[in-house]
Amino acid sequence: MTAAPVEVKSCCAAAYSSAAARFLLGDSFHPGGSQLTSKLIRQLGAESGSTVVDVASGLGTSARQLARELGCHVVGVELSPPSVAGAAEAAAEAGLSGRVRFLVGDAEALPLADCQHGRRLCECALCTFPDKEAAACELARVLRPGARLVLADIVAEPDRLPHELRSLAAWVACVADARPVTELSGLLERAGFVIESVGRHDGALARLLDRVDARLRTAALVGPDVLGDGVDEGRELVHAAREALSEGNLGYASILARRA
Numbered sequence: 001m002t003a004a005p006v007e008v009k010s011c012c013a014a015a016y017s018s019a020a021a022r023f024l025l026g027d028s029f030h031p032g033g034s035q036l037t038s039k040l041i042r043q044l045g046a047e048s049g050s051t052v053v054d055v056a057s058g059l060g061t062s063a064r065q066l067a068r069e070l071g072c073h074v075v076g077v078e079l080s081p082p083s084v085a086g087a088a089e090a091a092a093e094a095g096l097s098g099r100v101r102f103l104v105g106d107a108e109a110l111p112l113a114d115c116q117h118g119r120r121l122c123e124c125a126l127c128t129f130p131d132k133e134a135a136a137c138e139l140a141r142v143l144r145p146g147a148r149l150v151l152a153d154i155v156a157e158p159d160r161l162p163h164e165l166r167s168l169a170a171w172v173a174c175v176a177d178a179r180p181v182t183e184l185s186g187l188l189e190r191a192g193f194v195i196e197s198v199g200r201h202d203g204a205l206a207r208l209l210d211r212v213d214a215r216l217r218t219a220a221l222v223g224p225d226v227l228g229d230g231v232d233e234g235r236e237l238v239h240a241a242r243e244a245l246s247e248g249n250l251g252y253a254s255i256l257a258r259r260a
């Protein structure tokens with residue numbers, strides 16, 4: 001896969017703010033949906049009144065959940081302007097606009113000051129960032145010493161993925177540039193985090209793949225305009241991802257870490 005970083009980023013931002021992503025994935029663009037997010041939020045710990053940053057906040061679903069479940073303020077940072085606008089509208093509709101706000105920004109150069117924030121969530125997005133070292137350093141830069149991070153991400157053994165899972169579409173689908181969980185831990189340690197625990201959620205990824213496959217089959221039958229001619233490519237990706245998951249070369253993991 002030879003796409004330039006700028007192309008990868010703009011493809012990701014466009015794909016995840018599209019009607020197709022909404023049709024295939026619903027409101028939460030990560031395995032485990034709001035149930036797994038609740039578990040991860042509990043790991044971050046309660047500190048009502050403080051501010052949590054949600055990096056690559058997508059439609060803002062987890063940001064609203066963070067505000068409701070922790071009683072905290074939330075700043076979501078997201079590359080796609082339409083996603084930011086939609087997330088702000090949804091927060092206003094939920095009566096949360098006083099506590100939840102969204103900024104357009106790049107995870108590799110966050111529009112936030114140093115050492116300001118107490119906690120940080122980043123779900124299913126590091127795998128899409130071309131410069132993972134830069135993004136990990138940014139995760140650390142804006143956190144106060146002792147602050148907690150929960151990073152949840154697709155994990156993979158990149159050398160063992162088949163060619164179908166190495167395309168630009170597979171990168172956007174969170175797979176082609178996913179890394180082993182040990183590599184993610186090393187990345188966070190080099191950026192200044194101490195790893196506290198690691199969790200595996202591969203069953204959640206399997207259920208997400210089943211759901212996407214069912215949606216793609218429905219689309220093939222009724223032919224919604226929203227997916228254009230992407231149904232066959234989508235099904236090929238899902239099929240290859242299921243196989244990689246069953247062989248232990250793909251999964252979903254979370255890392256709880258503390259800023260040193």
Ligand SMILES: C[S@@+](CC[C@H](N)C(=O)[O-])C[C@H]1O[C@@H](n2cnc3c(N)ncnc32)[C@H](O)[C@@H]1O
Nearest residue numbers: 012013016028029030056058079106107123125
């Ligand atoms: C798989 S979605 C996850 C969204 C959200 N965290 C969730 O779990 O529902 C990945 C998100 O990362 C965003 N994204 C991709 N590259 C980014 C970057 N460099 N900086 C900020 N956001 C980015 C995409 O626009 C998309 O909303």
